[in-house]
Amino acid sequence: MSEKSQARPNVQAIMQEVAPHLAKMTTEVVFGDIWERPGLSKRDRSLIIVAVLTALYRTDQLRGHIGRALDNGVTKDEIAEIITQMAFYGGWPTAVNAAIVAKEVYDSREG
Amino acid sequence: MSEKSQARPNVQAIMQEVAPHLAKMTTEVVFGDIWERPGLSKRDRSLIIVAVLTALYRTDQLRGHIGRALDNGVTKDEIAEIITQMAFYGGWPTAVNAAIVAKEVYDSREG
């Protein structure tokens, strides 16, 4: 399984220590099964996950998934559209929060 | 503006009566601007909205948007994938709820 098909290494290690069955299912079920299913492309799954983590205000998980979305071919302009649409469906605070997270991710990848 | 670019007629009428500025912005900003922006296709926006309304447990609004998603070219198999992925990101209850709503929408369109 490629590195992209896993949780971020340090998060995976923490789960392994604190809740090993959760770590196992993260690898085998979430990334090993759901994300690999052919019914939706990885690009489409990333569109969805960025939107949902924005609207649910899951700030820390959103950070990782914006990076993954870029790796899966979602453009920064598309992320801008997702965040803007979420302002209307999850509320302005969720969109503003996502914009700040996206800025952090973009900056860290340029560094 | 086409009928698809509006809220459902009875909902639009209720908003017009109870909160007319909300009705105006629904037509002009949400459906007239956001949904029409070229940065994401209507099909992609529908993917996202079905996912988000599932995860946020917005049952009644999900009903309308599953129908709109079908109109925008999202297939029932893709909706199944969205709902299944949401089980892992919004929690099982949100996915089960969405499956029941989808069943209602599919049945009503076949009637």
Add this chain to the structure above:
Amino acid sequence: MSEKSQARPNVQAIMQEVAPHLAKMTTEVVFGDIWERPGLSKRDRSLIIVAVLTALYRTDQLRGHIGRALDNGVTKDEIAEIITQMAFYGGWPTAVNAAIVAKEVYDSREG
């Protein structure tokens, strides 16, 4: 204590049967203490509660509190403003849902 300072009678009876300590605290703490505190007027508390129940999508409890808001002197025009503002802070689905609930409450009071 006046009727306005209690939960709706049938809800109060259900709580009394199913969770009597909750019923007791609803009467003594929520309506007997919090709502009676002089630091905010009942009108201001109703403004807040209608907004919060809209944004949290607590549909059934919103129904009761829209009626209570009218009793506390909040006007229908002010409720329209609250609902419209919530579209931007809790997301459009919460505002649309609240508009439908408000219409039901207004209709039932005119009947």
Add this chain to the structure above:
Amino acid sequence: MSEKSQARPNVQAIMQEVAPHLAKMTTEVVFGDIWERPGLSKRDRSLIIVAVLTALYRTDQLRGHIGRALDNGVTKDEIAEIITQMAFYGGWPTAVNAAIVAKEVYDSREG
């Protein structure tokens, strides 16, 4: 696998039709693995789930899980304590909603 270890029959059938992979994972992973793990008793898992579905306002799924909790040995007095505690952690509207659901479940089992 016993009947108690599955989703309610009609819900399971709807998932099977609308999102078959979700149905499969509900049976194999959620009820076949998670609920059967020895690290927490079924009674403890039911305590938790009733609390969480109350606080998340997942009304329809709460209905099924209050019945399951009674089957797993949680008493009505314990459900009252859970609901009352949730008033303070998920907010009063979630507790009031859960009390109404519990009343419906209790009545339907006595009928």
Add this chain to the structure above:
Amino acid sequence: MSEKSQARPNVQAIMQEVAPHLAKMTTEVVFGDIWERPGLSKRDRSLIIVAVLTALYRTDQLRGHIGRALDNGVTKDEIAEIITQMAFYGGWPTAVNAAIVAKEVYDSREG
């Protein structure tokens, strides 16, 4: 348009870079239209927003809006009442979180 009628400068700059249409709508629609509508005073809108951001646990956005509320004439005693009422409607954790944010805002304005 006065400075008070905008998002905080650095947040506005981030939105401008990451999601420029969101930045435009924040200025033109949220602060330029909604907050300026005469149907509710700015003080009343601030009451509502502090309550809603508390109950939705939007910590970072709450920080900015507690400062704005003070600027709009809401007193610290009224903010205490809002936070206390939210303990009962959004749950204790949301109120405790808001108290910590309020303390930070008060301290930073005295510095």
Add this chain to the structure above:
Amino acid sequence: MSEKSQARPNVQAIMQEVAPHLAKMTTEVVFGDIWERPGLSKRDRSLIIVAVLTALYRTDQLRGHIGRALDNGVTKDEIAEIITQMAFYGGWPTAVNAAIVAKEVYDSREG
């Protein structure tokens, strides 16, 4: 009242300063009444609260309650089970977040 029956000292002090009635009710009602009620053991109440704060993504309050749960006799293995079950009911991001918080709490208690 023992130290365990109160909010963390610094949080209690902030509430006392910013919202004194909230501080009073935290001590007298939440910890003085609800947590002391005999209908559920403190261990059972901690099970529930860790689950609910995980699923609601109340990160900061979860931190304090994981420590309290250990004090109330919940084991680390049971906390692992709770977090894992929450992945399925509140969604994966809530469980991953809780695992990170648990790791911080465990490390700080060993230090």
